[in-house]
Amino acid sequence: MTAAGYDAIVLGAGAAGLMCAATAGQRGRRVLVVDHAGEAGRKILISGGGRCNFTNTGTAPDRFLSANPHFARSALARYRPDDFLELVARHGIAWHEKTLGQLFCDGSARQVVDMLLDECARGPVDLALGRPVTAVDHGNGLFRVAVDGREVAAPRLVVATGGPSIPKLGATGFAYDLARRFGLKVVEPRPALVPLTLGGDEALFRTLAGVSAEVEARAGAGRFREAALFTHRGLSGPAILQVSSYWRHGTSVAIDFAPDAAPGWLRQAKRDSPRMGLARLLARGLPDRLASALADRLALDGELGRLPDAKLAAAEQALAAWAFTPNGTEGFAKAEVTVGGVATAGLSSRTMEATAVPGLYVIGEAVDVTGWLGGYNFQWAWASGWSAGQAI
Ligand SMILES: Cc1cc2nc3c(=O)[nH]c(=O)nc-3n(C[C@H](O)[C@H](O)[C@H](O)COP(=O)(O)OP(=O)(O)OC[C@H]3O[C@@H](n4cnc5c(N)ncnc54)[C@H](O)[C@@H]3O)c2cc1C
Numbered sequence: 001m002t003a004a005g006y007d008a009i010v011l012g013a014g015a016a017g018l019m020c021a022a023t024a025g026q027r028g029r030r031v032l033v034v035d036h037a038g039e040a041g042r043k044i045l046i047s048g049g050g051r052c053n054f055t056n057t058g059t060a061p062d063r064f065l066s067a068n069p070h071f072a073r074s075a076l077a078r079y080r081p082d083d084f085l086e087l088v089a090r091h092g093i094a095w096h097e098k099t100l101g102q103l104f105c106d107g108s109a110r111q112v113v114d115m116l117l118d119e120c121a122r123g124p125v126d127l128a129l130g131r132p133v134t135a136v137d138h139g140n141g142l143f144r145v146a147v148d149g150r151e152v153a154a155p156r157l158v159v160a161t162g163g164p165s166i167p168k169l170g171a172t173g174f175a176y177d178l179a180r181r182f183g184l185k186v187v188e189p190r191p192a193l194v195p196l197t198l199g200g201d202e203a204l205f206r207t208l209a210g211v212s213a214e215v216e217a218r219a220g221a222g223r224f225r226e227a228a229l230f231t232h233r234g235l236s237g238p239a240i241l242q243v244s245s246y247w248r249h250g251t252s253v254a255i256d257f258a259p260d261a262a263p264g265w266l267r268q269a270k271r272d273s274p275r276m277g278l279a280r281l282l283a284r285g286l287p288d289r290l291a292s293a294l295a296d297r298l299a300l301d302g303e304l305g306r307l308p309d310a311k312l313a314a315a316e317q318a319l320a321a322w323a324f325t326p327n328g329t330e331g332f333a334k335a336e337v338t339v340g341g342v343a344t345a346g347l348s349s350r351t352m353e354a355t356a357v358p359g360l361y362v363i364g365e366a367v368d369v370t371g372w373l374g375g376y377n378f379q380w381a382w383a384s385g386w387s388a389g390q391a392i
Contacts, residue, residue, distance in 0.1 A: 006126075006153075008024060008031050012162060012364070014364065016366075018116035020389040025123020026122055029392060031392075033120070043169060051108065059080065064370060074387070083386075087119070100374055131148040157361070163175070163337060163365040165332050166336075189341055190340055192337050214227055215228045216256040217253060219246045230290070240253070245372070254321040254323055257286060258319050265316065269281050270304040270307065278295040282295055294322075
């Protein structure tokens with residue numbers, strides 16, 4: 001941290017903050033990036049199992065949740081996955097596509113952090129890491145930030161401190177407190193991309209811990225065809241993490257355990273294999289333990305040939321929309337992201353500037369824009385960071 005006057009102060013040296021600082025720095029802006037963590041980009045480092053799923057080729061506004069589903073459109077259109085890929089290529093970072101358009105580093109997520117730091121170093125960008133922000137004030141066109149007891153000031157302040165998911169990595173609700181102080185609204189933050197917990201009668205399913213199956217999971221407007229995993233606390237796996245972002249307390253999650261089955265499949269099986277029992281039939285498409293648990297719960301004993309069609313039709317329906325009513329989630333401690341955040345209604349979708357507080361910007365996960373699992377959240381961090389970086 002130098003004594004020089006800064007054009008902008010960026011709070012948070014995560015994905016969005018680093019992208020914003022690098023973009024602005026390369027436009028000649030003098031930028032100070034402040035973070036209370038001793039290391040930049042800690043979430044990037046642990047993301048994607050250490051390989052950072054840094055974007056998704058299927059990026060489109062409908063893969064993001066927000067009170068205003070149109071808000072993310074502008075930034076996502078201005079800074080696209082291809083733009084990030086160009087950056088990655090310039091830094092010689094090798095990558096591969098996994099499933100569903102998800103792009104990962106071949107090597108390590110550290111390459112992405114090093115790339116962002118290198119991009120920051122190409123402009124007049126200072127980093128103040130391991131420095132807590134103790135106060136933020138605004139007056140006479142300047143934002144004054146107390147960093148570790150010392151005051152720095154700049155005409156522009158970018159809030160890039162993320163959401164409260166995974167507090168042990170330094171995540172806080174700081175952005176929300178700051179936004180409220182400046183009169184911005186905050187959409188209730190909830191843990192998202194998070195395992196769901198089961199209790200009561202459904203706790204029995206916890207005995208299936210470790211069993212996974214390809215399903216279609218549905219909650220609210222969310223519908224995902226991926227793997228679900230039973231855990232010792234409830235439900236997890238990509239399909240469940242995805243629907244968790246749409247799930248609300250007190251509602252249920254519907255799981256289709258036979259997403260490829262044709263209508264009437266159980267009645268057809270009765271004609272084709274009348275001597276077979278339900279558990280054995282289900283085990284053709286599902287792990288044995290899950291097939292037995294579902295058959296037990298359906299309480300259809302004996303050979304299929306002896307079961308009435310009406311009961312088989314009801315079982316088909318039950319298997320296509322098995323309703324679990326989670327009693328909660330594993331919370332911010334285990335959530336990959338936060339749904340909700342600083343309300344988009346108070347921000348410009350082009351620059352991320354607060355309309356009522358000129359010079360104040362909010363970017364990244366702190367904003368009420370949340371992506372699906374699969375690289376979408378980083379793409380939002382890059383796009384919103386770049387958009388603000390062009391404006392400050
Ligand atoms: C385990 C895990 C794996 C993930 N994997 C992926 C993935 O593969 N692909 C994907 O797209 N997304 C992934 N995500 C989500 C992704 O990490 C976030 O969406 C993204 O990091 C958000 O970027 P951000 O810059 O807004 O916030 P962050 O990256 O969280 O950065 C915020 C920064 O602000 C700092 N900060 C917080 N409070 C203060 C304060 N009071 N004062 C000063 N500094 C502060 C923090 O220390 C942090 O450095 C993952 C998340 C987790 C937790």
